[in-house]
Amino acid sequence: MTLIITPGSKAHVDIDWVASAIALQEFYKLQWKDVWVCWSENLTATIPKRFYDFLGKFEKQEPKPQDKIILVDVSDKEFLENKCFFNLDNVIEIFDHHPWYEDFWKEKIWDKSHIEEIGAAATQIARFIIENNMFDKISKQAKELLACAILSNTVNFTLKMTQEVDKNIYKKILEELEIDIEAFRERYFREVDENYLWNPDYFLENDIKLLNIWEKTIKVSQIEMTENKKFVENNLEKIKKVLSGSEDYSFLITSSALKQKTYFISFCDYSKSLLEEVLWLNFIWNILEYDWVMLRKQILKKLLNKLW
Ligand SMILES: [Mn+2]
Numbered sequence: 001m002t003l004i005i006t007p008g009s010k011a012h013v014d015i016d017w018v019a020s021a022i023a024l025q026e027f028y029k030l031q032w033k034d035v036w037v038c039w040s041e042n043l044t045a046t047i048p049k050r051f052y053d054f055l056g057k058f059e060k061q062e063p064k065p066q067d068k069i070i071l072v073d074v075s076d077k078e079f080l081e082n083k084c085f086f087n088l089d090n091v092i093e094i095f096d097h098h099p100w101y102e103d104f105w106k107e108k109i110w111d112k113s114h115i116e117e118i119g120a121a122a123t124q125i126a127r128f129i130i131e132n133n134m135f136d137k138i139s140k141q142a143k144e145l146l147a148c149a150i151l152s153n154t155v156n157f158t159l160k161m162t163q164e165v166d167k168n169i170y171k172k173i174l175e176e177l178e179i180d181i182e183a184f185r186e187r188y189f190r191e192v193d194e195n196y197l198w199n200p201d202y203f204l205e206n207d208i209k210l211l212n213i214w215e216k217t218i219k220v221s222q223i224e225m226t227e228n229k230k231f232v233e234n235n236l237e238k239i240k241k242v243l244s245g246s247e248d249y250s251f252l253i254t255s256s257a258l259k260q261k262t263y264f265i266s267f268c269d270y271s272k273s274l275l276e277e278v279l280w281l282n283f284i285w286n287i288l289e290y291d292w293v294m295l296r297k298q299i300l301k302k303l304l305n306k307l308w
Pocket residue numbers: 016017073097120121153
């Protein structure tokens with residue numbers, strides 16, 4: 001039996017997905033040889049460059065019709081039915097922290113469906129490996145990736161979805177690695193900023209989400225960086241280019257975990273008025289400032305409620 005760990009589509013992957021998949025592959029390889037990952041090569045800026053060599057070594061393979069699938073960080077049945085490249089009946093296990101499709105998966109794979117509202121899929125995977133007494137067999141880099149992923153997906157533990165278990169598992173990993181918590185966090189967020197500054201065009205382009213909803217199309221680009229304000233001001237023309245297109249609504253959202261600020265950037269009047277209505281705040285020229293962290297999935301939820 002061949003096991004393939006995958007996010008289910010060929011879209012870009014963030015650090016939560018990469019960290020979870022790599023650690024899970026290491027875990028299952030301790031018991032089963034034939035375990036592969038399948039992902040697109042499009043990495044978002046949330047993955048520091050220091051991990052690129054390590055990630056490049058992982059054996060990737062496309063699933064064949066008979067292969068069994070483990071899904072990580074995704075359980076959206078409708079999305080998968082449209083985008084995935086395998087039969088959903090081949091899924092044998094799922095780890096995800098986006099609630100909604102619990103019943104569907106429970107019915108299909110019963111106790112192999114691990115879906116819960118928690119800050120990061122990486123927390124689930126780390127806890128799962130710890131509970132199976134195998135955490136000391138996981139590589140140092142996989143552990144570091146897991147810790148970075150928890151930091152990133154919980155936006156430094158400020159996101160509403162964050163649970164105590166996210167904080168506890170994060171602490172446990174760093175204690176085991178004997179790494180200073182403050183220094184680790186500071187380094188991680190600095191490295192993400194460095195990615196954006198190193199290749200702004202690429203990273204602006206690759207974290208875009210397109211949605212079709214009630215005959216309207218929405219394009220949302222996302223950047224998560226500490227110095228987001230400076231970056232936006234210096235790259236307005238590039239952002240404008242990324243956001244241009246035939247969509248009904250288009251904007252960029254960028255939150256800073258360390259500064260706890262979010263900015264929305266839009267060049268389209270429809271999008272601006274919609275965001276102003278939902279957020280109860282005003283754009284000044286093309287920028288709206290919001291005094292807390294918010295991620296794309298949260299603003300999309302608000303907009304969808306509004307447009308409904
Ligand atoms: Mn995630």
